[in-house]
Amino acid sequence: MVFELSKSSRIAIVGSGEFGLSTAYHLLQSGYKSITLFDRTRPPVPDGSSVDISRIVRADYEDPVYARMVVEALELWKTTFKDHFHPSGLLCMCASDNRKYISDSLPMVKDLGLPVTEFSNGEEASKYLQLHEGALSGLSGYLSHGAGWAHAANATKQLFEMCLDLGAVFVESAVRALCYATDNLSVTGLSLEDGTLFNADLVIVSAGAWTDSLISSGDRLVATGQPVAFVQLTDDEYERSKDLPIYINFVSGFYVFPPHPESRVVKAARHSYGYTNFSPVNDSERLSSQPPRVAYSKGERPEPRTVLPKDADECIRIGLKQYLGEQIASRDFLKARICWYTDTPTKDFLFDYVPNVDNLFVATGGSGHGFKFLPVIGKYSVGCLERSVNVSLQKKFGWRQSVSNLEDNSRGGTPLMDLKEAEQR
Secondary structure: OOOOOOOOOOOEEOOOOOHHHHHHHHHOOOOEEEEEEEEOOOOOOOOOOOOOOOEOOOOOOOHHHHHHHHHHHHHHOOOOOOOHEEEEOOOEEEEEOOOOHHHHHHHHHOOOOOEEEEOOOOHHHHHHHOOOOOOOEEEEEEOOOOOEEEHHHHHHHHHHHHHHHHHOOEEOOOEEEEEEEOOOOOOOEEEEOOOOEEOOOOOEEEHHHHHHHHOOOOOOOOOEEEEEEEEEEOHHHHHHOOOOOOOOOOOOOOOEOOEEEEEEEOEEEOOOOOEEEEEEOOOOEEEOOOOOOOOOOHHHOOOEEEOHHHHHHHHHHHHHHHHOHHHHHOOOEEEEEEEEEOOOOOOOOOEEEEOOOEEEEEEOOOOOOOHHHHOOOHHHHHHHHHOOHHHHHHHOOOOOOOOOOOOOOOOOOOOOOOHHHHHOO
């Protein structure tokens, strides 16, 4: 690598979600002096994945690397970010005859010394949680007591302010393109939406689901849309369900949070293989799955929704009925959205230099499980940037020369679908 990184290097970070902000924070903590963040509007950006009222914080992984990283992150969720963390517990359930994810995650949680309560059947779990009759029928699993949820938008806002306090500069602008040297072996900076050029010694792209529009990743990054719905509860319904844990069904992919303590709103969603939305990149022939474009500088805002594609609507309503009952499940959604993941083939994060470009680094690839690492994810990003973490982690988070998909046992429900086709069903 010809580029030499120093504490005085001018570093531009494209994207101010959990990856960009956490990377910026840990760079600043490490003594880097010139950090400039770019995004279309101030964080939390409304159509990013680092927003919303809740994200799961759990150590329930079949992969020991991520499980240990969550334990590390939990210490900071309970201290630095304690105002945004709610230790509700997490109920992990699946069909009693198909425990492929739970059979690996449960021993991992136990090995970490985290408290769990096991359920041999749904009736046992339902009685323990005082759910309605017939809830969780045909399922088995466990309750992970140490898990909880974080208010994503507020935590993101806090981290953004922490970065500014340490000297980061924020530029409110979309990035139109990366600027390359004449030999294309390095980047010189960024081209912004108004045509302004910003010079940089190092560019870090943490643009989430929009990353592949700036860097051709060759299927190493694919944006997939995931359905999310919100249901308003009455005061009585809130009182009956406020102390319930988060519930996730690893067969259907359905998951639901306890009602929000201020709004009395329940958030439910599906963690599945999602929807794609392919379109040309910058008027070229290259296609990339991307979220709909929102030009905040022109006053645009994300499309308001109250309905979801039929397959998602059915999954979420079945899950709500199973956990919270028919009355809540049949209610109109208060609002809905498509939340965009940035998937990698292995579902590992991507922290690496782009091959054959000396000073272009990518920090992204949340794959639907990145937000819980908000307090520490930048530590690993910076470690890969500096080549200071162990080689096994550099390889795990590295730019893979061959692209092959591995099954993600934490996802359930429908296979990958085109969003436009799903909307028409």
